[in-house]
Amino acid sequence: MSSKNWDSPQMVQGSANRWSRVIIYGLLIFFAAFYLMPLVVMLLTSFKPLSEVYAGNILKLPAHWTTASWVKAWGEACVGLSCDGIKGYFWNSIKMVVSAVGVSTFVGAMNGYILTKWRFKGDNLLFGLILFGCFIPFQIVLIPMAAFLGKAGLASSTSGLVFVHVVYGLCFTTLYFRNYYIAFPDELVKAAMIDGARFFRIFFRILLPCSGPIITVTVIWQFTNIWNDFLFGASFTTGDTAPITVALNNIVNTSTGEREYNVHMAAAMIAALPTLLVYVVGGRYFVRGLMAGSVKG
Amino acid sequence: MMTIASSPRQTRAASFADWLEVRLPKLVLAPSVLITLVFVYGFIAWTSILSFTRSKTIPKMEWAGVLQYAKVLGHERWHVAVHNLMIFGVLYVLICMVLGLLIAILLDQRIRHEGTLRAIFLYPMALSFIVTGTAWKWILNPGLGLEKLAHDWGWSSFHFDWIINEQMAIYTIVIAGVWQASGFVMAMFLAGLRGIDQDVIKAASMDGASLPLIYWRIIIPQLKPVFVSALVILTHLAIKSYELVVALTGAGPGYATELPSTFMYAHTFTRNQLGMGAASAVMMLLTVAAIMVPYLYSEVRGPRTSSH
Numbered sequence: 001m002s003s004k005n006w007d008s009p010q011m012v013q014g015s016a017n018r019w020s021r022v023i024i025y026g027l028l029i030f031f032a033a034f035y036l037m038p039l040v041v042m043l044l045t046s047f048k049p050l051s052e053v054y055a056g057n058i059l060k061l062p063a064h065w066t067t068a069s070w071v072k073a074w075g076e077a078c079v080g081l082s083c084d085g086i087k088g089y090f091w092n093s094i095k096m097v098v099s100a101v102g103v104s105t106f107v108g109a110m111n112g113y114i115l116t117k118w119r120f121k122g123d124n125l126l127f128g129l130i131l132f133g134c135f136i137p138f139q140i141v142l143i144p145m146a147a148f149l150g151k152a153g154l155a156s157s158t159s160g161l162v163f164v165h166v167v168y169g170l171c172f173t174t175l176y177f178r179n180y181y182i183a184f185p186d187e188l189v190k191a192a193m194i195d196g197a198r199f200f201r202i203f204f205r206i207l208l209p210c211s212g213p214i215i216t217v218t219v220i221w222q223f224t225n226i227w228n229d230f231l232f233g234a235s236f237t238t239g240d241t242a243p244i245t246v247a248l249n250n251i252v253n254t255s256t257g258e259r260e261y262n263v264h265m266a267a268a269m270i271a272a273l274p275t276l277l278v279y280v281v282g283g284r285y286f287v288r289g290l291m292a293g294s295v296k297g
Numbered sequence: 298m299m300t301i302a303s304s305p306r307q308t309r310a311a312s313f314a315d316w317l318e319v320r321l322p323k324l325v326l327a328p329s330v331l332i333t334l335v336f337v338y339g340f341i342a343w344t345s346i347l348s349f350t351r352s353k354t355i356p357k358m359e360w361a362g363v364l365q366y367a368k369v370l371g372h373e374r375w376h377v378a379v380h381n382l383m384i385f386g387v388l389y390v391l392i393c394m395v396l397g398l399l400i401a402i403l404l405d406q407r408i409r410h411e412g413t414l415r416a417i418f419l420y421p422m423a424l425s426f427i428v429t430g431t432a433w434k435w436i437l438n439p440g441l442g443l444e445k446l447a448h449d450w451g452w453s454s455f456h457f458d459w460i461i462n463e464q465m466a467i468y469t470i471v472i473a474g475v476w477q478a479s480g481f482v483m484a485m486f487l488a489g490l491r492g493i494d495q496d497v498i499k500a501a502s503m504d505g506a507s508l509p510l511i512y513w514r515i516i517i518p519q520l521k522p523v524f525v526s527a528l529v530i531l532t533h534l535a536i537k538s539y540e541l542v543v544a545l546t547g548a549g550p551g552y553a554t555e556l557p558s559t560f561m562y563a564h565t566f567t568r569n570q571l572g573m574g575a576a577s578a579v580m581m582l583l584t585v586a587a588i589m590v591p592y593l594y595s596e597v598r599g600p601r602t603s604s605h
Contacts, residue, residue: 057445111326142574283416
């Protein structure tokens with residue numbers, strides 16, 4: 001939320017001389033190299049043949065660039081006993097993310113609208129109760145949720161995971177929209193009421209058209225969180241229904257014989273691509289989501 | 298509210314519409330509230346009750362008092378887990394804060410390509426650690442990773458086997474954790490720095506104060522709210538850390554890098570000790586709640602000081 005003015009650098013500078021500039025840039029480049037290293041290692045390794053992986057070192061450029069590992073990771077790598085690659089799990093994750101993000105964002109928007117424009121006694125307490133759900137360690141709900149999903153016939157299914165992600169994503173989506181709509185002028189809502197607009201019409205015609213930025217923030221945040229989830233996926237799915245993070249962890253930790261690090265890295269890159277893409281395109285919104293989840297705007 | 302000439306039937310229909318209109322907001326909010334009550338608070342209650350029963354493979358409603366807590370607290374692996382959480386938590390929070398603040402201050406010096414650098418420092422937070430852990434595991438691998446790199450580059454005495462060393466493995470979790478979260482702390486501090494009133498700083502620099510002195514005496518003290526937020530968020534992230542360990546060490550070697558989160562998972566899903574799993578989950582929740590409840594209370598109820 002507070003990222004509004006972080007594009008305007010400080011005026012503090014004055015005494016900066018040449019040497020301090022060199023030190024500042026030197027440190028920044030050093031840190032940037034440290035942060036980038038794992039990604040670079042992943043990329044380089046995924047394009048190397050296995051012989052080069054074992055003969056060279058982590059930062060050595062491939063002598064023979066090859067996409068064989070990517071092909072293998074996508075269609076042939078073994079996850080548990082089946083060797084069909086991670087493509088199936090990739091689609092599991094896509095299906096899971098699209099539905100869970102859509103539902104949780106819409107419901108969060110309605111909640112935020114009600115909590116700010118149709119205030120009632122105890123609404124803040126209610127919001128506090130919902131908010132706390134963002135921060136619980138999910139270990140506390142694993143056992144009952146596993147039992148519930150079993151009883152509801154949703155065990156080990158994508159629908160089950162969608163349900164779980166909607167339930168535990170609501171607190172964040174509600175938080176985002178509530179904090180956004182609280183700054184939305186009440187006068188506009190009142191004027192619409194006088195003109196005869198009612199509950200849904202006010203939401204769809206007046207608030208929603210102005211909600212572009214916060215929808216983007218929420219969708220990106222939910223997409224990233226749900227795509228990256230491992231704990232729920234590992235706890236509530238088995239075999240074919242697992243999301244990609246669980247499948248990746250299986251590939252990396254259960255391979256026998258000579259470990260195919262290049263295939264592991266290619267699989268990791270495939271699992272990373274959607275969120276990486278979203279981050280590159282919508283990084284600013286991701287940061288805003290991150291900040292809104294921690295510091296009140 | 299009613300039109301004067303409406304027939305009784307129309308009135309009834311209209312009054313129902315009005316009745317609905319008045320209650321509509323609460324009706325629309327109700328499912329979310331219900332979901333929260335059942336799946337957050339109901340499930341917390343459920344797990345808490347389970348922690349006082351003899352449940353092993355399946356939930357069994359047989360009262361056991363504090364037996365499961367005694368079993369967890371007397372368990373060698375739990376001791377290791379708590380000890381590790383202390384080491385990891387303290388170092389993770391401290392290093393993230395220092396590094397985050399340092400990078401934020403460096404970035405705040407009218408840097409070229411600031412946006413690109415910010416993106417580089419923050420991307421670890423956008424990726425699952427199950428993904429990036431794959432790379433880290435390999436970087437830290439003594440046979441193929443950094444050690445080999447150093448040897449290839451001519452530093453043949455370089456030795457780095459923390460990840461397979463029982464004493465040192467937990468510190469590899471710290472390294473990876475700091476790598477993942479420090480960019481986030483940087484973003485928080487940077488936003489804080491950009492919100493500081495420039496006039497005081499200009500005045501101080503006109504009085505001849507040096508830049509480090511200005512930061513130390515004027516700017517950093519004003520960042521106190523950011524320190525509090527970062528401290529709370531990082532501490533609760535540390536307690537919840539799970540994927541870091543799963544991806545990097547699988548709680549090994551042996552159980553040298555066990556954390557409460559991995560202890561809970563192992564006892565619940567692989568060791569068929571639901572009661573112990575539940576008891577450890579309750580202890581995790583209480584720790585998080587002790588930190589988050591006061592913080593959220595002050596955030597929601599406190600004065601709306603704008604940090605826009």
